[in-house]
Every structure is written in C-alpha cells, then in structure tokens.
Amino acid sequence: MEHILVINPGSTSTKLAIFSNHEQIAEETIRHTVEEISQFENVISQTDFRAELIKEFITKQQVEDSLVAVVGRGGLLKPIPGGTYKVNEALLSDLIAEKYNTHASNLGAILANEFAKEYDIPAFIVDPVVVDEMEPIAKVSGLKGINRRSVTHALNQKAVARVTAEELGKEYETSSMIVAHLGGGISVGAHKNGKMIDAVNGLDGEGPFSPERSGELPLVDFANLIIEENLTLADVKKMIAGNSGLKSYLGETDLREVEKRIKAGDTEAAFYEEAMSYQVAKSIAEMSVVLKGEVDSIILTGGAVYSESIRKQITSRVEWIARVKAFPGEMEMQALYEGAWRVLKGKEEAKDYALV
Numbered sequence: 001m002e003h004i005l006v007i008n009p010g011s012t013s014t015k016l017a018i019f020s021n022h023e024q025i026a027e028e029t030i031r032h033t034v035e036e037i038s039q040f041e042n043v044i045s046q047t048d049f050r051a052e053l054i055k056e057f058i059t060k061q062q063v064e065d066s067l068v069a070v071v072g073r074g075g076l077l078k079p080i081p082g083g084t085y086k087v088n089e090a091l092l093s094d095l096i097a098e099k100y101n102t103h104a105s106n107l108g109a110i111l112a113n114e115f116a117k118e119y120d121i122p123a124f125i126v127d128p129v130v131v132d133e134m135e136p137i138a139k140v141s142g143l144k145g146i147n148r149r150s151v152t153h154a155l156n157q158k159a160v161a162r163v164t165a166e167e168l169g170k171e172y173e174t175s176s177m178i179v180a181h182l183g184g185g186i187s188v189g190a191h192k193n194g195k196m197i198d199a200v201n202g203l204d205g206e207g208p209f210s211p212e213r214s215g216e217l218p219l220v221d222f223a224n225l226i227i228e229e230n231l232t233l234a235d236v237k238k239m240i241a242g243n244s245g246l247k248s249y250l251g252e253t254d255l256r257e258v259e260k261r262i263k264a265g266d267t268e269a270a271f272y273e274e275a276m277s278y279q280v281a282k283s284i285a286e287m288s289v290v291l292k293g294e295v296d297s298i299i300l301t302g303g304a305v306y307s308e309s310i311r312k313q314i315t316s317r318v319e320w321i322a323r324v325k326a327f328p329g330e331m332e333m334q335a336l337y338e339g340a341w342r343v344l345k346g347k348e349e350a351k352d353y354a355l356v
C-alpha cells in the first residue's frame with residue numbers, strides 16, 4: 001500500500017498525518033507549550049526538535065517502506081498563485097533565509113525535504129500562506145512605498161469555503177464568503193467567485209489580536225516603544241507575531257488553559273478572551289463591506305473555534321450580516337494530501353518555484 005506523509009507545522013502545534021487512497025489512516029496533533037517554543041531563538045532552529053517528533057510518528061506508524069511522497073504546509077515565499085509546488089532549492093533557500101519573514105509554516109517544506117531525502121521520495125507544498133489573489137485596491141496601505149500583502153491560512157480558508165458552498169448547493173467559484181481562521185494566528189478573508197480578494201493579515205500586524213499575535217496597534221505608541229526599548233527589526237517581528245495577544249496579557253497561548261482559568265473565576269482571562277472575539281467580529285464586518293453586503297456565509301474555523309464561548313461571542317456580533325457556520329479545527333491535512341495526490345497521479349503538474 002502507498003502512503004503519503006503530511007506535515008503541518010503551526011505556531012502552537014505540529015500536525016502529522018498519513019493518508020492512503022484518500023483516507024487518513026493515522027494522525028497526531030502535537031501541541032507545543034509556550035516554554036517549549038521559547039527555548040528556540042527562531043523558527044528555523046526548531047527544525048531538529050520537530051523532525052525528531054515526526055521521525056517518532058513515522059516509526060510508530062511503520063510506514064518507512066511504503067511512503068511515496070511527503071507534503072508540507074507552505075510558508076512565507078514570494079506572492080504566488082495557488083497550487084502544488086515541488087520543494088526545490090530556490091524555495092528552500094528563500095525559506096531558510098527567511099527572506100519574506102519568519103513563520104512556523106516555513107518549516108513545512110524544510111521538514112518535508114528532510115524526509116524526502118531520507119526516504120528518496122518527492123516533496124511538495126500546497127497553497128502556501130502567501131497565495132495572492134488580492135485586488136489591486138486592497139493592496140493600498142495608506143503610505144507610498146508600503147503595500148499590504150496577502151498572508152493567510154489560504155489552504156484551510158479555501159478548503160472550508162468549498163465545503164460550505166457545496167452544502168449551500170452552490171460552487172465556490174460563484175459564491176461570496178467570509179472566512180475567519182482562528183489558530184495561534186488569525187486571518188480573515190473575503191472570498192468572491194473563487195478568489196480571496198482581500199484579507200486581514202495578522203502576521204504583519206493587521207486586524208484582530210490572536211493567542212500570540214498583536215494584530216493592529218496604535219502606531220505612534222508602538223513607534224515610541226521601539227525607540228525607548230531600542231528594539232531591532234527581529235525583536236519587533238517576534239513581538240508582534242509571537243509574543244503578543246493572549247500571550248502578552250495572560251502568559252498563555254492555549255485557549256483550553258485560558259478557559260480552565262475562566263471556569264475557575266479568572267475575570268481577567270474572561271475579559272481578554274472576549275476582547276479577542278470582539279476584534280475578530282470587527283474584522284468580519286470589515287470584509288462584509290469588501291463584499292458589498294452580499295455574503296452567502298460567514299465561516300469560523302481553526303482550533304479556537306472548538307471553544308463554545310468564542311463561537312457565541314463572535315456569532316452574536318456578526319449574525320446580522322449572514323448565517324454563521326462553525327468549522328472547528330481545519331481541513332489542511334486532507335487539502336495537503338489531495339494536492340500531492342493530484343500531482344503523483346498526473347492530474348495536475350507540480351509548479352516550479354523560482355527566485356525573484
């Protein structure tokens with residue numbers, strides 16, 4: 001039997017799966033604590049730590065001799081169209097140099113490449129976080145020389161939008177949806193006729209705060225902080241996309257722990273959880289304007305959507321816009337597998353990534 005290994009490194013987790021013949025035959029989500037992650041200076045230096053966990057998973061599943069491909073979540077590359085890409089030298093060199101910024105998903109191709117070499121099989125990425133379908137007007141930032149860019153959970157946003165369109169008896173290619181992905185990071189996209197035409201990009205300091213991202217900040221106060229604390233660009237990146245959000249308010253990125261504290265009567269934890277939902281709801285409303293109010297469905301997805309209180313807090317503020325569908329967790333593993341499978345079976349040609 002032929003198996004495909006799927007590797008999905010997130011900011012707070014490493015998700016692993018083995019697929020065969022369109023079925024997920026094994027999966028494991030390894031959650032990383034704040035302490036575990038903070039022992040590493042940067043994302044790239046987590047490679048060996050995460051690779052060891054993956055090796056244990058492969059050994060446990062006894063698939064060393066039957067793996068035919070490995071597919072990883074695609075990271076911060078130059079803006080590119082969606083699709084399946086071969087993991088090649090150009091792609092790896094942009095990720096290792098962190099040319100387009102640092103992100104846990106950068107490890108997807110790097111880790112896939114490690115196991116591709118070990119087992120002599122091809123490695124791919126699918127619909128990386130930089131899939132860019134934004135309209136020109138959405139890229140205007142307000143300051144000449146700086147453009148907004150598309151960095152989102154594109155893979156999962158598109159997968160859940162497709163499923164929801166089908167449930168509505170429609171096609172993704174002719175629907176209007178708003179998708180809010182609530183993970184360690186948060187992204188909110190406006191999907192129109194099969195394209196994500198605008199999106200809130202939390203990695204670059206836009207939109208709502210998340211378990212570990214700041215989202216939008218008052219700029220003058222932040223500039224003062226940079227000057228007063230003599231921060232480098234690397235410090236700033238780490239602060240806004242790793243050490244902010246719930247982590248800065250509560251010292252915690254795991255919402256299950258936050259909710260235990262709320263149950264035990266921690267009113268501060270309850271306040272900041274609700275503030276996060278409040279900000280997500282505002283971003284959803286912003287995207288409804290992009291879609292001129294014509295919204296077939298609002299979709300809430302990502303790990304945080306397992307939380308009933310977060311679902312209720314957001315829904316109560318946005319249900320006047322359109323129906324709200326909750327899609328807890330994600331469909332990333334299946335979408336990664338399908339992308340690799342299409343290429344292996346000759347249904348689609350893998351794209352070649354080239355340096356700028």
Ligand SMILES: Nc1ncnc2c1ncn2[C@@H]1O[C@H](COP(=O)(O)OP(=O)(O)OP(=O)(O)O)[C@@H](O)[C@H]1O
Nearest residue numbers: 010011012013183184185253254255256303304306
């Ligand atoms: N059952 C649950 N109840 C409440 N929160 C949960 C549950 N399961 C996961 N979460 C929370 O979801 C968040 C992580 O979501 P997810 O797994 O989608 O993120 P990730 O993959 O690490 O990062 P990202 O999606 O940004 O790439 C964490 O705060 C986690 O505590």
Ligand SMILES: CCCC(=O)O
Nearest residue numbers: 151152153185202203
């Ligand atoms: C996936 C891009 C958004 C984020 O991680 O904040």
